[in-house]
Amino acid sequence: MGICLGSPSKSDRSVPGQGFGAKVAPGNSKQSSNLSNPKTHSGPFCDALLGSLNDDVSVSSNLKSFTFNELRNATKNFCPDSLIGEGGFGYVFKGWINEATLTSSKPGTGTVVAVKKLKAQSFQGHREWLTEVKYLGQLRHENLVKLIGYCSESKNRLLVYEFMPKGSLENHLFKKGVQPMAWATRMQIAIDIARGLSFLHSLDANIIYRDLKASNILIDSKFHAKLSDFGLARKGPSGDGTHVSTRVVGTMGYAAPEYVASGHLTSKSDVYSFGVVLLELLSGRRALGDETIGGTEGTLVDWAKQFLGDNRQFSRIMDTRLRGEYSKRGAQVACSLALRCLYNEPRNRPSMDEVLAELEQLQAIQNSPQAKLEHRVKTLSSHKPHSLA
Template identity: 50%
Template sequence: MALKRLPWDCVIPGCFKARTAPAQYKRDISKQTSLQRLSLSDVSNHGSAISANDLSSSLVGSNLHIFTLVELETITHNFSKSNYLGEGGFGVVYKGMIDDNLRPKLKAQVVAVKMLDLDGTQGHREWLAEVIFLGQLRHPHLVNLIGYCCEDVHRLLVYQYMERGNLEDQLFRRYSSALPWLTRIKIAIGAAKGLAFLHEEEKPVIYRDFKASNVLLDSEYNAKLSDFGLAVDGPQGDNTHVTARVMGTQGYAAPEYISTGHLTIMSDVYSFGVVLLELITGQRAVDKSRPTREKDLVNWARPMLKDTHKLDKIVDPRLEGLYSTEGAKKAVLLAHQCLSHNPKCRPSMQTVVKTLETIMGLDDIPVRSFVYIDPEPGKDVSADDCEDAPDKDQNEPWNENRVEEEAEIKNGKGRRRQKRAHKHRRRARASRSRSVFSDTALYSALGTSLYSPKSKNESKENTEE
């Protein structure tokens, strides 16, 4: 029996004048959705409208809450600037707090509220796609949609709050330590599992907009896919692809999709390869601030991906060598396969997951050893010495000279004194001991009390014994 199609306006409750849907029509919807997931392709023709409750109940496996605009204003403190989290193509995202008193059967929790920008690039279709896909799909590596709001022209979505934001911010932030190697692989595995789940559904889903900013991270760096506004249902039956208007983000879209508009699940695999390359290199897919040949990450890296001798030119230098060499080789080759110009040569996402899990299991990552520098020869080190070291260093004569020197330089009168102070500083530094000990040598010399060593007399007595 051919499936009936739901009208566009019937799944945008409160946005159109309500009309009563025929009882038979509602029974057909209920029968249809009890058997399989409702998809965007089922929503095309204009017809009778259904209520917000009908929308929520017609989504297979959905437990979505239908929020009022007043409720969302309350939990976000009237969309206060202090709760601002960020902004994307859909609109602005705010942090909110749901307490136990908001409504029954809804636990207290922190949430993220995304508001559609009425003047933005996305609209009804993208809002609807989020509700339909995330309202029915549940997986540990997909962000959890808690509910939605649609009143008059207002479109809002309520998600679980992700403590560490998105991968783009974590990977490319400037003034903090770089993401460790195994954390990057963990994130890649989580994102790959999310895509594999979508591709292996009875009705495959093509994500279409996979990129670093759409990968959200919880407190443990578990990755979850978000923003399903551009997602579409994959080809079914004898169809090899779906044709769609070219949309997405520059640098991530598959070449065959850009040239023909043909979408397959392999289009997502290509986009994953771009993000994997970002994780390996620490560079953005497109960075106009870099030299001309390096602005497009894929074009720059592709010639080096098959040459393991050029690994050091590809891997993020901020890792400072603290990564698995064997794992990096496998990751680079995997990225090369995902970025193949021929979609048929790209691996499935399930194969990608298995490869990344083998990389995660490698234990050949170098360990940075502790290094201690003795400030003066023959002087014992104590806990007090360690704590006071910064203060003593600041009170040294050559440091005082440097302060005076800088003041005089600003006045344009201290160039000669600057040179004399520089020479004095070099002599002062040279007079210090630069003895370097590894942690093993220190423990051998000082025993287990590294920061509270024995006194000279005790050490002498032990030596005589």
Template identity: 50%
Template sequence: MGLCFSSPSSSILSMPPQYSGKTSSGSGKSSMSQVWEINTESESGSVVNNVKGGSGEFLEVAKLKVFSFGDLKSATKSFKADALIGEGGFGKVYKGWLDEKKLSPTKPGSGIMVAVKKLNPESMQGFHEWQSEINFLGRISHPNLVKLLGYCRDDEEFLLVYEFMPRGSLENHLFRRNTESLSWNTRLKIAIGAARGLAFLHSLEKIVIYRDFKASNILLDGNYNAKISDFGLAKFGPSGEESHVTTRIMGTYGYAAPEYMATGHLYVKSDVYGFGVVLLEMLTGLQALDIKRPARQQNLVEWMKPCLPDKRKLKTIMDFRIEGQYSLKAASQAAQLVLKCLEPDPKNRPSMKDVVETLEGIKAVNNNYNISNKHSTKSTAMHIR
């Protein structure tokens, strides 16, 4: 589920269990307040000391503004239809306007634009994700993670307020016909940014496993800088000498790692598998799971994996929209990285730190290709004259 723009087209593997708690007014409906009291520490675990990694930070206490429902109603023009910018399992997402310093409601067109997620009161999945967003994203600061500005809890109303990402999701740019296509250089930039975000989560003293890495959860700012959004399924990773955590299987078909789907064992490198799937989508321009394709081609990994080691076959599966923008060497290196990320055994997958370094190397190779092409074009033009 992206922040603002669209819900993922792939289906969710499973839903969270129903929360226990007292019912309100004898209606049989679980009380949100009671659920909050029971589950406030369910995903956060023990207190985490401030941990700095690169230009990011994991805070011991969330630094978030607590909004009133009235403020957010005012900021979104009473949640009118023309302010609606997306909808997912959590509920609806609206654009709103806030004063940049005070984060108070202001007139449309002044201050800063924000994205306001409004929980569907009937969605217990949504409440779980609302809580998890605050426990994780509310305490994390990094350039490649979407910034959570605050939240609202007002009786049965639960909302989250984020920075607005004007370019929408990577999914939209790759798969929607009416959205601007991405160049090869921009795709590399996005891949590097998203990889840095995951690498940061994996480098924390108390490791965070994102668990639902996919194109719809990568949002883009005005300069196509990638930011990972939606921490509703995030989990703290294994501690000590443990290799994995065991948890209820949740995520999105086509992106979830095979070991996790088979056993419920969640490894840090289960995220690496998801990254490999998204990188394959960026190379091919095709979605991880598409039931409209012929039966043997519906799962992109199963369909494309045999083509990746062969340079001749690789040429035929690369997205036609980026033809002529990359060197075969750079594309081949990217394909090899995809294969490493998709290794069946998580132990054989690279770390996200290694993924970042490899992608930066591929970017350098492609930059040299672009420089060489410019010189070649200039030389040809002079010769023609």
């Protein structure tokens, strides 16, 4: 249920035999197979779920309750020209609202927002819509996409978010023709993601995000990253509990192996997914289906693990579009961190607090005057024309 722009994600696919309910972000035109059958759920049950909305939303004064007509006016009657994304749940449109009153404004004036409109026949979409309202309606953090309001008029279910002008991380890493991101930008995005996850894991409710992937990470005008799409988020274990047992949903290539195998969900499941995204940032390759790592069946994790722990070979995974313009020491540290996040045994993975602390320390070192001078000298040297003599 992310709000992103772009082409169909090659990484969104279901895990065979697991009922792996993979979802497609609004920027993607193809829907992954989902073994849940909406026809097996009765109308009254679905109505009961939707009826709980009033209780959920009433606890949050942060959200604006929009009428359907307001959002229809804000999006030019949901016209194709306003469409910015599409997924299995429905469509995302660009809209405009008055910043002061949060009422709809004339298209092209006021504040730009993203309006998500669910398909009426999607039971999965309804459930995820409720979850999104529940969490984003109450949570506020600089690295979480802001939910502005909702509409639950008649059978219409819509959500209104802040507009993220740079689209998804997926676009910037994989879309052809897009300017490659610099090393410093990639590391800042990794820090932003880690901050968002660390915040969720530190809450009393210990929220597990459960669907971290490049298409669910949105970029603002200053290239800061925010987590979007909380439709699969779950409250973590409480008391003496070690995990939450749940049906397996998410996206193949990003999901932790123990979760795929058993349905046992912990915060360390998010840590594994972060390791995959960090690998994507380092390599510029997709988590799944990249032709350079074995075609449709090859996974980025399996391919990269053979190089991550070797300081002499780590450069083999680095994105060639960086043209070597990155800190060698910083890349080694990032590769080592990614490897630890990807350990098969969850207890051996670091916490997101530890991940964040290491990334922030790395950034501080790389931003030191000496490191900047060394990087400048290296860059000038690499671009110096060779003598023909």
